[in-house]
Amino acid sequence: MASSSPENYSDIKTPERCYVDFCLVPVGTASASVANEVAAVQKLLRASGIKHTMHSAGTTVEGTWDQVFTIIGKAHSLVHSSGVVRIQTSMRVGTRTDKTQTAEDKVKRVEDILGSSS
């Protein structure tokens, strides 16, 4: 990676495509339930038009790097605006340059292997 000299760092762009699976946890709320906050974030995602899928342990969002992290940043601000003073989010972020693979493609790939081996 010798060619990455400091001079050209400013030319680096963020990835054109990524997926982020995130789980947002409000901290310091009196209630142990987080369903209201999760629902508010789902509404934000729907309104944004970004591709997203909720599962029991998080939500997967797909788009450009900047789109995805801007909408999750807005999700933090939205939940803060409802009175939650602290938020902790865990994320899994994936990028690849060899091919375009959607969330559905990934699951199907594994299911095909499982189907053919049984």
Add this chain to the structure above:
Amino acid sequence: MASSSPENYSDIKTPERCYVDFCLVPVGTASASVANEVAAVQKLLRASGIKHTMHSAGTTVEGTWDQVFTIIGKAHSLVHSSGVVRIQTSMRVGTRTDKTQTAEDKVKRVEDILGSSS
């Protein structure tokens, strides 16, 4: 938490119930595809009888703390046994003592809020 003196640490048990959402990544394989390793882990989970659900960014497992982490540890060993020398896994782990809530319950709770507000 003043009552937790060192003397009685040995009496503490691991939680009777937890969920773990995990994403296992083989490192140092020549291929960028991880589908074979994910499929092998799915077979292990099926054979174990533990409750689990795969999604595009990971797999959620539910059971006692010891059951869940033993099976994920075996998953690491299984993938190592196929020749992968390094594995990196990210996990989200949840425990609660106020109620028993399954993965399906959590999703339904959010969908109910979304449904009633639209």
Add this chain to the structure above:
Amino acid sequence: MASSSPENYSDIKTPERCYVDFCLVPVGTASASVANEVAAVQKLLRASGIKHTMHSAGTTVEGTWDQVFTIIGKAHSLVHSSGVVRIQTSMRVGTRTDKTQTAEDKVKRVEDILGSSS
């Protein structure tokens, strides 16, 4: 959270301050070592001037939401530009509105509690 109607989602800004602890894993490289990639990312962080601290399991970055995620996005692109076709990163992200607390403050807070109780 009744006041968050779709109409004003566009007004929501990303947080002014956050910390992100991230661990970037190159996938599909022939080598199990990730030290070269981690070092390249450290150089990028240094050149950027953003506050960051490396530890054995990741690197913690502090700044505005947009600064932090832009630099981590650039880190993905930098590692891709060296020939790595797939990257998987896990992140912990924290925001709070009740006070400004640096990474050092957080550690000191815990050490003070530990010191006063022993």
Add this chain to the structure above:
Amino acid sequence: MASSSPENYSDIKTPERCYVDFCLVPVGTASASVANEVAAVQKLLRASGIKHTMHSAGTTVEGTWDQVFTIIGKAHSLVHSSGVVRIQTSMRVGTRTDKTQTAEDKVKRVEDILGSSS
């Protein structure tokens, strides 16, 4: 991975060595501070004798798979016993079979690369 037939799954052992970097978050507490809970967990780790290092975004623990996850499970139970009804923990877990590398080794490896290139 054709040799991993269901019949011999029961012979698989959990890894002899791993590191886990974890961040435990109490949910549904009235306070946004988590320092008391973090301190209680540090005391548990100290009393256990397991190798561990705290940083501002988590704690890294090293040992056998079973040792590490048993102590983190006890940490959950300890925090629950103080009245916290819900806990969410994010973890990064690493295992490798090609060599034994401590947390200090990993940081030194990167610093050596950074030092030799500047």
